[in-house]
Amino acid sequence: MAKVLVIAEIKQGVLKGSTAQLLSKAKAIGAETAVVAIGSNIELLIPNLVNAGSDTQYIADDPGLELFSAGPYSSCVVDAAKQFGADMIWFGFSESGKTVAPRVAAQLSAACATDITDVMFKGDQIEVIRPAIANKVMQRVKVNTKQLVAVVRAGAFDATEGISGTKNVVKLSSPAPDLKAVIRQIISEASGDIDLADANIVISVGRGAKDQAGVDLVKELANDLEAGFGSSRAMVDGGFMPHYKQVGQTGKIVAPTLYIAIGISGAIQHVAGMKGSKVILAVNKDPEAPIFNVSDYGIVGDLFEVVPILRAEIKKIRS
Amino acid sequence: MKILTTLKKVVDVELNIKVKNGAIVEEGLQYVMNAWDENAVEASVQLKENKGAETTLISIGGGDNTDIIRKAYAMGIENGIHIDDPALTKADSFVYARILQKVYEKGKYDLVITGKQAQDTDNGQTGIILAQYLGLPCVSNVISIEVMDEQHIKVSRLGDVGTEIVELELPAVVTVSDSINQPRLPVLRGIMMAKKKTIKVMDLATLGTSKDEVGGAAPKSEIVEFIAPEARKGGQKFEGDVAEITARVVDLLANEAKVF
Ligand SMILES: Cc1cc2nc3c(=O)[nH]c(=O)nc-3n(C[C@H](O)[C@H](O)[C@H](O)COP(=O)(O)OP(=O)(O)OC[C@H]3O[C@@H](n4cnc5c(N)ncnc54)[C@H](O)[C@@H]3O)c2cc1C
Numbered sequence: 001m002a003k004v005l006v007i008a009e010i011k012q013g014v015l016k017g018s019t020a021q022l023l024s025k026a027k028a029i030g031a032e033t034a035v036v037a038i039g040s041n042i043e044l045l046i047p048n049l050v051n052a053g054s055d056t057q058y059i060a061d062d063p064g065l066e067l068f069s070a071g072p073y074s075s076c077v078v079d080a081a082k083q084f085g086a087d088m089i090w091f092g093f094s095e096s097g098k099t100v101a102p103r104v105a106a107q108l109s110a111a112c113a114t115d116i117t118d119v120m121f122k123g124d125q126i127e128v129i130r131p132a133i134a135n136k137v138m139q140r141v142k143v144n145t146k147q148l149v150a151v152v153r154a155g156a157f158d159a160t161e162g163i164s165g166t167k168n169v170v171k172l173s174s175p176a177p178d179l180k181a182v183i184r185q186i187i188s189e190a191s192g193d194i195d196l197a198d199a200n201i202v203i204s205v206g207r208g209a210k211d212q213a214g215v216d217l218v219k220e221l222a223n224d225l226e227a228g229f230g231s232s233r234a235m236v237d238g239g240f241m242p243h244y245k246q247v248g249q250t251g252k253i254v255a256p257t258l259y260i261a262i263g264i265s266g267a268i269q270h271v272a273g274m275k276g277s278k279v280i281l282a283v284n285k286d287p288e289a290p291i292f293n294v295s296d297y298g299i300v301g302d303l304f305e306v307v308p309i310l311r312a313e314i315k316k317i318r319s
Numbered sequence: 320m321k322i323l324t325t326l327k328k329v330v331d332v333e334l335n336i337k338v339k340n341g342a343i344v345e346e347g348l349q350y351v352m353n354a355w356d357e358n359a360v361e362a363s364v365q366l367k368e369n370k371g372a373e374t375t376l377i378s379i380g381g382g383d384n385t386d387i388i389r390k391a392y393a394m395g396i397e398n399g400i401h402i403d404d405p406a407l408t409k410a411d412s413f414v415y416a417r418i419l420q421k422v423y424e425k426g427k428y429d430l431v432i433t434g435k436q437a438q439d440t441d442n443g444q445t446g447i448i449l450a451q452y453l454g455l456p457c458v459s460n461v462i463s464i465e466v467m468d469e470q471h472i473k474v475s476r477l478g479d480v481g482t483e484i485v486e487l488e489l490p491a492v493v494t495v496s497d498s499i500n501q502p503r504l505p506v507l508r509g510i511m512m513a514k515k516k517t518i519k520v521m522d523l524a525t526l527g528t529s530k531d532e533v534g535g536a537a538p539k540s541e542i543v544e545f546i547a548p549e550a551r552k553g554g555q556k557f558e559g560d561v562a563e564i565t566a567r568v569v570d571l572l573a574n575e576a577k578v579f
Contacts, residue, residue: 011479011480012480067483068478068479068483070457070458070459071456095460095476095477095478095479098459099447099459099460101444102447102451103447103450103451106447106451106452111540112412112442112444112448112540114442127543129546131441131548132441133336133438134332136548137336137338137343137546137547138545138546138547138548139545139546140542140543141541141542142541142543143539143540144538144539144541145539145540148540180455180456180491181456181457181458181485181487181491184473184484184485184486185484186478186480187484188481189480189481201578233497237498243462243477243482258578258579268332268333279572281572287556292553292556293551293552293553294553295554296554296576297556297571298553298555298556299561299564300556300558300564301558302561305561306561309562309566313566314569314579317569317570317573317579
């Protein structure tokens with residue numbers, strides 16, 4: 001039986017949904033599962049880790065692990081992988097995952113595949129599917145090593161309803177700090193914001209909104225819908241939206257039930273971050289804007305006119 | 320400070336890319352400098368201009384890379400090495416990292432700057448694996464680099480919960496995001512000067528290594544085939560009276576797509 005080690009995605013003390021999604025997929029391909037959780041004060045998450053579908057929980061809990069640091073985090077993953085005898089090591093689609101995965105692979109002499117959307121066994125051999133060239137093609141990749149380290153694309157796997165695991169906690173020893181790359185500070189995102197990765201509806205604003213007043217107008221729609229509020233790079237570059245709100249190839253990959261793109265042209269790097277959404281609505285005054293080629297519904301019009309009407313109509317239909 | 324900047328030639332992602340019989344159709348493709356490497360070049364040239372750094376680029380594979388190397392020269396990079404070898408056709412990120420390791424060890428650099436990923440593979444691994452092979456500190460997805468003193472730089476990176484500020488001891492490796500800068504357009508004078516500069520072209524043997532030593536004979540993974548992705552089709556697009564079409568779309572979202 002293959003063994004899959006999943007790296008728990010913990011953000012500000014909360015276990016993210018990707019952990020259960022990855023563990024569900026591991027069980028679906030018949031693997032034995034374990035999870036490794038790294039951080040400070042995370043022992044209280046053990047029941048959540050079990051409920052997410054893990055059968056062994058490797059826990060690295062140390063005050064020194066409070067701030068993310070790639071070196072020590074990769075040491076913990078390597079330690080857990082060795083103890084468990086993992087054939088595959090899966091990270092969720094996070095910036096920490098993307099930077100730790102290649103380190104772990106290099107240390108284990110394992111293959112590394114980022115952004116995978118599927119994984120399977122062909123006999124003893126592992127194969128993965130992943131997008132490349134800004135999502136314009138998919139690759140089927142054959143793994144020539146026994147072990148694979150992978151980063152799973154956001155939204156690629158669904159969590160199985162009613163999944164659960166068994167409690168079997170293994171404590172990991174604390175890794176040495178990285179004295180050559182010292183994390184000094186993390187300037188955190190505003191708290192209380194809806195995380196784009198978790199949101200059922202995401203509304204993103206683009207250059208068409210022009211300035212802060214335009215951004216605020218679109219934000220009101222996001223507030224009405226309790227939606228995650230994202231952005232194209234143009235509005236981040238313009239200083240109207242923070243970096244962590246950027247949707248796209250160099251931002252967040254989102255796959256909500258509904259994605260609304262407002263005043264966004266639909267550059268491939270933006271589309272690469274949202275085309276997995278179930279339903280896409282675009283509002284753009286240019287009928288030829290490429291965003292309409294990937295949208296289920298399109299409103300051709302000036303967003304300054306359309307957004308207030310959208311708000312009113314949505315309120316009407318919801319009441 | 321000696322900087323080594325990596326440069327890859329990649330397919331122009333803005334063009335239409337077709338897949339046939341498991342392979343990418345070559346016809347109509349064009350090749351350009353990887354966009355994230357342009358950011359790496361710009362970051363390196365800024366360190367040259369502001370801190371007197373010495374800049375060298377290394378490009379691996381790609382056949383004739385004269386055009387992208389000359390572009391980097393025109394942007395301000397001083398020296399260039401191009402390593403090409405028929406043995407590199409199936410190279411994965413680990414093979415690239417081994418070759419970079421060889422180049423690094425010959426030049427004794429203080430800082431390696433790579434793009435955060437290559438646009439043709441979107442792997443995002445090579446720079447990080449290189450650092451691991453060299454035992455050097457590394458930060459990826461970097462959006463600013465500040466020189467603190469001869470031995471240290473301070474970088475910020477976009478992380479999961481915000482911007483991470485990290486102090487790195489040199490030598491070090493950083494991979495940069497497109498948010499770090501706006502790459503300059505080469506000016507005519509730079510383009511003219513770039514034409515006169517030489518490019519050091521080498522194969523693996525000249526570099527003092529072999530296909531086996533860099534792992535080229537046994538890549539850890541290989542692409543079996545390319546598949547055309549499921550295309551998202553444009554759906555219903557409405558033009559006309561804004562109040563009317565907006566109401567119609569909200570009705571469709573609720574009753575056809577059933578999203579509210
Ligand atoms: C390496 C690289 C990585 C990148 N990564 C990302 C990424 O992660 N995310 C990302 O978003 N971009 C990314 N980009 C940038 C991307 O190529 C585009 O430049 C960017 O997405 C454009 O943002 P935009 O659509 O808001 O602006 P524009 O392309 O300027 O589009 C504005 C749109 O608004 C419309 N409009 C204008 N006024 C109105 C109005 N009053 N009402 C309605 N519509 C209006 C216009 O018709 C136009 O379609 C990347 C680029 C590179 C090179």
